[in-house]
Structure formats: structure tokens, C-alpha cells
Amino acid sequence: MIKTTIVGIATLLLFIACSKKEEPTLSPPAAITGTIPLESVSKFSGEKALAHVEALTAFGPRPPESQAYEKSLFYLEKYLAAVGWKTKRQSFKGITPTGPLSFTNLLARYSPDAEPDWSVSPPYLICSHLDTKRYRNFRFVGANDSGSSTGVLAELARALSAPSNGSENIELVFFDGEEAILENIRGRDGLYGSRYYASQLNKRSVKPRLGIVLDIVGDPNIPLLIGGDSDKNLEAHTRAAATKLGIQDWVQVHRDSIIDDHVPLMSRANLPVLHLIGAFMEAPYWHKKNDTLDKITPSALENTGRLTLQVLHQLTK
Ligand SMILES: [Zn+2]
Numbered sequence: 001m002i003k004t005t006i007v008g009i010a011t012l013l014l015f016i017a018c019s020k021k022e023e024p025t026l027s028p029p030a031a032i033t034g035t036i037p038l039e040s041v042s043k044f045s046g047e048k049a050l051a052h053v054e055a056l057t058a059f060g061p062r063p064p065e066s067q068a069y070e071k072s073l074f075y076l077e078k079y080l081a082a083v084g085w086k087t088k089r090q091s092f093k094g095i096t097p098t099g100p101l102s103f104t105n106l107l108a109r110y111s112p113d114a115e116p117d118w119s120v121s122p123p124y125l126i127c128s129h130l131d132t133k134r135y136r137n138f139r140f141v142g143a144n145d146s147g148s149s150t151g152v153l154a155e156l157a158r159a160l161s162a163p164s165n166g167s168e169n170i171e172l173v174f175f176d177g178e179e180a181i182l183e184n185i186r187g188r189d190g191l192y193g194s195r196y197y198a199s200q201l202n203k204r205s206v207k208p209r210l211g212i213v214l215d216i217v218g219d220p221n222i223p224l225l226i227g228g229d230s231d232k233n234l235e236a237h238t239r240a241a242a243t244k245l246g247i248q249d250w251v252q253v254h255r256d257s258i259i260d261d262h263v264p265l266m267s268r269a270n271l272p273v274l275h276l277i278g279a280f281m282e283a284p285y286w287h288k289k290n291d292t293l294d295k296i297t298p299s300a301l302e303n304t305g306r307l308t309l310q311v312l313h314q315l316t317k
Pocket of ligand 1: 133145179287
């Protein structure tokens, strides 16, 4: 009897201990501070975004650990600092099918004076990958995959760089290692940077409200898809924003989910996401050596940047 009771108490304690351990992170979502004004939407310049893509592709292929990747990080750090954003490198080692590799994500916050508190998230994450897929038999500079979305993020930083522009609501995230080492993203090969970033998000005392992931956004000849994993409310906001900007024919809802950096944000950090990705399956140059500057236009970059700002305006007004 006593034995049973002791066992009973022990089981109960174990149960309490286990339930405590399995409790999800309950950090509160970040409060929205200030509205992203409608005027910032028209401030976004496609020509300026294109200039960033030109600079990045001029460094050459930028797979993880490459010299061009390092140059790209320096380039972004310098530019972002010039427009009032503080940056932070997030480096880690990842295990790939061909052995361990060092990866570095870059995080940015608008904060012209003080260093931001990186342990507290702002409400909105806007993300792009920075790495290009590694090919040994040809030179792959990835103008559209992933130069375009990276250029858009850098130009978003400028368009939002004025006090009381609601920019404190945003963290820009440039992921390393989105591309798989082997042919396709599969299992634990690919999404290295976003998986690590999402796992670190759970350590913050305040969590973001949502994540927006941009990828392959610079080609006006392929539709910009609202990926199937996107949150329904964000999808509705994006469709309304596209109509408002007159680009509703270019921005299309895609019912299927497409594996990309938003997946770890959903699965590891439990965030609603908006996934905007060009219909790469219709792009004959995708993951080929001719993913070059001639495939992207300032107007497509501008439409993507303004669409993102319009959505942010709607979310914060
Ligand atoms: Zn790719």
C-alpha cells in the first residue's frame, strides 16, 4: 500500500515534471509600435533594389563559406549601417551531407542610435536567403535566386529609414544555407540558416507575430505566387494590396506548399507566414548558369517591394 502510494506520488511528480518540460514557449507576441505610413510604399525604388543585385552578382557565386558570401555580408552591413540599421551576424556550424560547414545569417533592425535589444523580437520578420546554390561545373550568380529578394530587403531598409516610420516593427533577416548541398532541399539538407534562426527565436523573451519570406521575386514574366503555406489572413491582405497597386494579375494564389525558409518559421517557431515566391517552375533558367541580371527588371523588384510595404501598412494601420 505504502509502496503503491510512493510509486503513485513518484508517477505524479514525473508527470508534472514532464508536462512542465513539454510546455511550449509562452513568450508574449511583440506589440506593434507605430504605423508604417502609406507614403513609404511609393518611396521604394526598383532601380535602387536592382543596384544591390548588380553589386551582389558582381562578387560572383556566393555559396556558404565562399569569399563572395563574406563580401556580400560586408556589403549589406555597410549599406544597412548607412541607412540607420544595426546588424548582427548569427554564425553556427551545420552538418551537411558532405561534412560540416560554417553558416552566417545576418539580422538587421532600424535603430540609428542605440544598439537594439536582440533578445526581444519586433512583430514582423522580413526574410530572404542570401546564399546561392553551389555548382562546381558552372558559374551560378543567382540574380533572381536569391539576388532579387536580397536587393528588395536592402531597399526596404532605405524606404523605411526615417524616424517614426514604424520601422521599429521590423527585423530583416538574410539567411545563409537555404539551398541544399545535394540536388534538392530534402530532410536536413537545405534551410540551414532558417532552421537555426527559428530555433534561436524561441530563446527570445518576446516573440514575433509573423514572418514574410521573399524568394525569386525579380522576373516580371513569371507570376509572383502566394505560397500555399501562407496564413489565410495574410493571403487576403496580400491580394487586397496587389489590387490596390494594380498588380493583381501578376500576384497569384498557389494552392500547393513550396518548401522554403518559411517552413522552419512555422514548424519551429509556430509563426504564421506569408511566402512570396516567383513561379520558378516556369523559369527555364532556374538553378542554371543563365540566372543572370537580364532575367530581372526594376519594375518587378519595385512591385515586390511596394507590395510588401503595402501589406505592412495594412497590418499596422
Ligand atoms: Zn534556389
